[in-house]
Amino acid sequence: MAELSPPPDDAAGPSRDRPFPPGPYPVVVVGSGPGGIQLSYSLRQLGIDHALLSADPSPGGMFRRWPFFQRLLSWTKPYAPVERGGRAYERYDWNSLLADEPEHRAIMPTFMDGSSYFPSRPEMEQNIATFAERTGTIARYECRWTGTRREEGPDGESFVLETTDGEYRAPILVFAVGVAQPYSPPTPGIELTAHYADTRPAETYADRRVFIMGKQNSGFELATGLLPWARRIYVASPSPAKLSVNTRSLVGVRARYVQPFEDHVLGGGVSVLDASIGGIVREADGSFVVTARPSDGGDDLTIEVDEVISATGFVTPLLDLPDLGVTTFGQARLPAQTPYWESASVPGIYFAGTIGQGSAGLKKHGLPANSGAVHGARYNARCLAAHIARTRLGLGTQTPALESADLIDVVLGELASAPELWHQRAYLARVISLDPSAGARDEGIVPLAAFVDGQGDDGQADALAMTLEADGTGAIYPVLYLRRDGKIDERAIDPDPLLRFDTPFVRDQVTTILAELDPIASGG
Amino acid sequence: MATRDEIVDQIAGFALFADLTTPQLDRIAHMFEEEVFPEGSRVLRQGLSGSAFYIILDGEAEVVIDGQQRATLARGDFFGEVSILLGEAPGADILASRPLRTLVLAGPQVHQVLLDNPPLMYRMLQAQARRLRNANRWRS
Numbered sequence: 001m002a003e004l005s006p007p008p009d010d011a012a013g014p015s016r017d018r019p020f021p022p023g024p025y026p027v028v029v030v031g032s033g034p035g036g037i038q039l040s041y042s043l044r045q046l047g048i049d050h051a052l053l054s055a056d057p058s059p060g061g062m063f064r065r066w067p068f069f070q071r072l073l074s075w076t077k078p079y080a081p082v083e084r085g086g087r088a089y090e091r092y093d094w095n096s097l098l099a100d101e102p103e104h105r106a107i108m109p110t111f112m113d114g115s116s117y118f119p120s121r122p123e124m125e126q127n128i129a130t131f132a133e134r135t136g137t138i139a140r141y142e143c144r145w146t147g148t149r150r151e152e153g154p155d156g157e158s159f160v161l162e163t164t165d166g167e168y169r170a171p172i173l174v175f176a177v178g179v180a181q182p183y184s185p186p187t188p189g190i191e192l193t194a195h196y197a198d199t200r201p202a203e204t205y206a207d208r209r210v211f212i213m214g215k216q217n218s219g220f221e222l223a224t225g226l227l228p229w230a231r232r233i234y235v236a237s238p239s240p241a242k243l244s245v246n247t248r249s250l251v252g253v254r255a256r257y258v259q260p261f262e263d264h265v266l267g268g269g270v271s272v273l274d275a276s277i278g279g280i281v282r283e284a285d286g287s288f289v290v291t292a293r294p295s296d297g298g299d300d301l302t303i304e305v306d307e308v309i310s311a312t313g314f315v316t317p318l319l320d321l322p323d324l325g326v327t328t329f330g331q332a333r334l335p336a337q338t339p340y341w342e343s344a345s346v347p348g349i350y351f352a353g354t355i356g357q358g359s360a361g362l363k364k365h366g367l368p369a370n371s372g373a374v375h376g377a378r379y380n381a382r383c384l385a386a387h388i389a390r391t392r393l394g395l396g397t398q399t400p401a402l403e404s405a406d407l408i409d410v411v412l413g414e415l416a417s418a419p420e421l422w423h424q425r426a427y428l429a430r431v432i433s434l435d436p437s438a439g440a441r442d443e444g445i446v447p448l449a450a451f452v453d454g455q456g457d458d459g460q461a462d463a464l465a466m467t468l469e470a471d472g473t474g475a476i477y478p479v480l481y482l483r484r485d486g487k488i489d490e491r492a493i494d495p496d497p498l499l500r501f502d503t504p505f506v507r508d509q510v511t512t513i514l515a516e517l518d519p520i521a522s523g524g
Numbered sequence: 525m526a527t528r529d530e531i532v533d534q535i536a537g538f539a540l541f542a543d544l545t546t547p548q549l550d551r552i553a554h555m556f557e558e559e560v561f562p563e564g565s566r567v568l569r570q571g572l573s574g575s576a577f578y579i580i581l582d583g584e585a586e587v588v589i590d591g592q593q594r595a596t597l598a599r600g601d602f603f604g605e606v607s608i609l610l611g612e613a614p615g616a617d618i619l620a621s622r623p624l625r626t627l628v629l630a631g632p633q634v635h636q637v638l639l640d641n642p643p644l645m646y647r648m649l650q651a652q653a654r655r656l657r658n659a660n661r662w663r664s
Binding site: 185186237238239274276293294295296297327329330331336338344345360362363364365366367426452453469471472488489490492 | 559562571574625
């Protein structure tokens with residue numbers, strides 16, 4: 001096993017604030033948001049020496065600043081159908097990071113004041129900072145990544161990470177730097193607008209006419225927050241707004257930001273427009289004229305306003321990684337990734353946190369995984385740590401043997417309560433290998449795309465993978481994937497209106513499906 | 525990485541979108557997402573449900589049925605629509621034989637996009653007719 005991360009020389013002295021001096025490390029992780037902190041913790045639990053660096057002065061990442069109106073979109077239910085702190089509770093707590101030690105689990109609900117089941121931004125920041133403090137997850141803060149290059153060394157090629165504190169060398173780099181660099185489209189006059197990131201305090205928009213470009217959550221968040229202040233609000237983008245309650249998924253504007261939409265349809269002074277923006281011009285009196293071109297044709301609309309805000313999204317701050325060969329795609333300039341979150345074009349560079357959404361997986365029925373949110377990224381990070389340990393550092397990970405007679409109970413238990421399956425639907429799978437010589441073994445959580453394409457760390461032996469999935473109709477249902485002689489068969493289990501997947505009915509279906517596999521799986 | 529305007533310019537040159545106006549193209553470009561696939565990766569998987577509709581912006585892909593390569597797809601070609609229209613799992617693997625950049629539309633959205641854009645539906649029907657004709661020639 002690799003050595004544990006070096007503890008600070010003097011926990012009470014300045015070295016605790018300045019751990020991980022420049023130099024060689026097996027792994028360097030950049031970023032101290034939830035993704036970086038979770039990955040660092042998970043690497044350390046596996047005994048992987050690494051440095052954690054952050055440009056920020058403290059943990060929390062984007063939650064040190066956003067959401068602008070200070071309330072998250074991800075919930076934590078202090079009172080849930082299962083006991084707080086257990087694995088099954090993670091299904092109801094989207095915001096706590098994952099710890100092996102019971103005393104470090106479910107930290108988020110301990111900071112919530114009962115006013116909402118969406119934690120406030122300061123509560124979330126405190127949640128992340130407390131996890132880092134209690135688990136001893138230390139970072140070298142105020143150490144900014146400034147550049148990257150490759151270097152040939154005696155042990156082969158490695159990367160050099162240039163920072164404001166000096167140079168770090170490592171064969172494995174993991175970037176968990178968020179998707180938080182403001183993006184503005186090349187619309188004529190866009191330079192006259194303020195980005196979401198530069199929105200002023202809400203009261204300064206009192207009695208103002210505000211035009212918001214963008215109909216995703218950030219645009220509707222601003223519109224919602226400005227309802228008590230702005231005299232008139234316009235929200236526009238070329239495509240109709242999707243609402244999560246209609247897509248029956250996290251795709252679209254979340255329910256708590258729908259109020260401007262209701263105001264619009266009831267004629268209250270908000271206008272939600274399907275239109276592209278032809279241009280923005282500043283008038284002599286300081287006001288703006290926005291030209292909007294309706295998507296369904298018709299004449300251009302000329303709209304006079306006092307403020308224009310572009311809620312047009314964010315891009316990934318990858319610095320010079322594209323020059324190194326890292327392929328990116330989409331408006332967010334996400335890096336193209338393998339199912340294990342490794343750059344598809346530069347091996348050795350990995351991504352954690354919200355950037356992991358660039359590894360889309362199967363995206364069945366068009367529904368993305370929750371990798372862009374804490375409740376998805378935290379499981380990706382744990383899976384990535386195990387993958388690096390297993391494939392890059394030669395550290396064995398446990399694959400406990402399972403009794404054949406227990407297999408059906410194990411499957412039902414996972415389908416009923418495994419938080420990885422609940423939060424990362426059709427994306428992460430629990431895999432049980434069925435190699436006749438080794439018997440049934442728990443291979444842990446594996447990206448589904450890796451499993452079905454025979455690229456998973458579980459190998460290519462006959463195996464069973466289980467997931468929970470949704471199809472956009474509102475149903476959530478289990479799916480079992482059977483791998484026999486390298487061929488994959490998919491078996492969906494009927495949905496249950498109360499989402500109970502350990503019932504006698506499900507047991508019968510699972511038993512029938514497992515009977516298709518060899519006697520190991522069918523308990524024979 | 526392409527901006528939405530660049531994507532509109534690109535797809536405007538594809539036969540599938542040839543009859544759409546610029547505002548219609550702009551709206552459609554916002555409904556599709558860009559997705560890239562490294563060489564050797566699978567885009568569609570034979571027999572697995574829940575797939576999507578893809579249009580190739582750059583690169584090349586192979587159509588593979590039961591392990592046998594049947595066709596090659598390139599820039600401007602599209603795939604995935606048959607399984608969506610029939611409500612079935614794809615009957616073929618689509619493998620990226622070169623780095624592949626695509627526009628992707630989720631399966632459940634295809635129906636409405638086709639209904640909202642009859643010229644697009646007509647062009648797709650034309651392409652299907654050509655494929656059927658070619659398949660019939662191949663058999664005869």
